[in-house]
Amino acid sequence: MTAVIELIDATKIVQNGFNEQKVILDGVNLTIREHDFITILGGNGAGKSTLFNAIAGTLRLTSGQVRILGENVTNWSAEKRAKHLARVFQDPKMGTAPRMTVGENLLIAKYRGERRGLISRQLAAHSDTFLALLARTGNGLEKHLETPTGLLSGGQRQALSLLMATIKRPELLLLDEHTAALDPKTSQSLMALTENFVTEDQLTALMITHHMEDALKYGNRLIVMKDGQIIKDLNTAEKASMTLADYYQFFE
Incomplete structure (x- = not known):
């Protein structure tokens, strides 16, 4: 499968006041292949949004690379990357x-x-x-x-x-907790629509979710993030063999 997006040793360090530094993305290596539908789980501060922003170009890496279809786009602006990427935000007001x-x-x-x-x-x-x-x-x-x-x-x-x-059709669809602001019934409807679009149109998608059930149900890969790192990258078979209790252990 073609590598659509590659993150190579992606690191982001920010100043945290009084000359202190905080690593919010810590040497992440990730390859997103064509037709992947990857869900991302992680607690607050795990690095999920930072990962999205690094891919989208709204946050510049301190070190490392971002590649789109093999081309180094690390220094490209978000506007230049927009021809390859599309994003649905958590707030319904953001995208329209x-x-x-x-x-x-x-x-x-x-x-x-x-x-x-x-x-x-x-x-x-x-x-x-x-x-x-x-x-x-x-x-x-x-x-x-x-x-x-x-x-x-x-x-x-x-x-x-x-x-x-x-x-x-984007090279990568970024779904940034796009159901989080909706009531449960509407959220389920939108997730069903999302899966329909991704599977029928054979899109490549990366989705942040706080809903453990959605992470288990949707996608062919599941990434778990903690402290700016990817601590698990599970395929379909590995996902199927795990229970909700197994996932909660990742965050203890």
């Missing part, structure tokens, strides 16, 4: 423009990472495609193509964020 309609948000996402001149947006030409895409969510979004996004429910807005992140 509230005053723009659902259709306008999708149109922006369709041209992610491309140069755009001052031309007519031609939204009507994409409406049929967008309606079919919205219908995949199963939550009535197709009825809201012309609705300002700020008027949607949290679950609908997060489903739209997922559509926007995948409308232009």
Whole structure:
């Protein structure tokens, strides 16, 4: 399988006041291969978000490398990496423009990472495609193509964020605790939709979750992080052989 993302000895050290330093990512080595769906578990301060930010380019490494499709992108900006990566955040408000309609948000996402001149947006030409895409969510979004996004429910807005992140197939989809702000029923619906998108469209995805059950249920690999390091990298068979009690032992 093709290596989509590689982290090589990825280390991030920050100043922690009074000339003290704190290592928040500690020599991490990770290879994400094409079609991997990797879930990440870890307590607060384990390094999960730092790992995401290092991949996305919103946090520069102190040392080590990030590679995308074999190319060293360590010094690339987040904007330059955006043509390869898409991200769904924990807060439903983060991934969409509230005053723009659902259709306008999708149109922006369709041209992610491309140069755009001052031309007519031609939204009507994409409406049929967008309606079919919205219908995949199963939550009535197709009825809201012309609705300002700020008027949607949290679950609908997060489903739209997922559509926007995948409308232009990314090399890697980053799911940053994207169900955490939703009620349990809506969270389950969004996870089912996420798995549907990842498996049917054969995406490569990396997902942070605090839900132990989701980490066990979804994905072909599970990574456990602690103190800025990956302490476990389990494949499907290894995941299946473990219980919730086994996982809780990692955090003791």
